[in-house]
Amino acid sequence: VKLVESGGGLVQPGGSLRLSCAASGFTFSWYRMSWYRQAPGKERELVANITRAGGSTNYADSVKGRFTISRDNAKNTVYLQMNSLKSEDTAVYYCNAWVGGMEYWGKGTLVTVSS
Numbered sequence: 001v002k003l004v005e006s007g008g009g010l011v012q013p014g015g016s017l018r019l020s021c022a023a024s025g026f027t028f029s030w031y032r033m034s035w036y037r038q039a040p041g042k043e044r045e046l047v048a049n050i051t052r053a054g055g056s057t058n059y060a061d062s063v064k065g066r067f068t069i070s071r072d073n074a075k076n077t078v079y080l081q082m083n084s085l086k087s088e089d090t091a092v093y094y095c096n097a098w099v100g101g102m103e104y105w106g107k108g109t110l111v112t113v114s115s
Helices: none
Strands: 002-006 010-012 017-024 033-038 047-050 057-059 067-072 077-082 093-100 102-105 107-113
Touching: 002 093, 017 093, 017 107, 033 067, 033 077, 047 067, 047 077, 057 067, 067 093
Parallel strands: 010 107
Antiparallel strands: 002 017, 017 077, 033 047, 033 093, 047 057, 067 077, 093 102, 093 107
């Protein structure tokens, strides 16, 4: 199993970014996918997750209405569209999947929201 995040960077408050997570090594369409984040000095927290076919999503209260998780099972990719970014969204964002009873993480992509 391999998860590779991309799309992070520096953005001003109020701006947008789209993160991508390319998955390989397993049957992507069979599994729920999640995005987590970890800010400096804080614990890792769940941002959003999406069911296998994308029919159901779940969001942390802090990002509801601003972030959208989606997936393209044909491309084995899950996305996180982040709008109206705030300084408190600054964190390393990680892609996550439970496959065969084991938990897998990508290496993360850094999002910095600053003027």
